[in-house]
Amino acid sequence: MIPRIKHIEPRADYILHVIFDDGKSVLYDVKDDICTLPTYRSLMTEQGLFQNFQVDESRTCVYWNDEIDLPSDTIYEYGIQC
Secondary structure, eight states, X not given: OOOOEEEEEXXXXXXEEEEETTSOEEEEETHHHHHHOGGGGHHHHXXXXXXXXEEOTTSSEEESSSXXXXXXXXXXXXXXXX
C-alpha cells in the first residue's frame, strides 16, 4: 500500500516534515536530492520555490512544478522518524 500524506510543512534548510495517514511522522532532507538530481537544483536557486509545493490529489506525491516531484513512498522509506 502506498503511504498517503496527511500533513506536510517545509522546515529550514530544505527539510520537509511529513505526517502520514498511519501516524508516522518523518523529516525528509531534500538537500540530498538537490545535490544529486539536476532538476531539483532550482529548489535552491529559485527563491521561494521550495515552500511552494503541492500534494497531488491522491496524496501520494509532493510536487513543485512539472519537473520536480517526490513520491510519498520515498519520503516514507528514507525520512527520519520523529
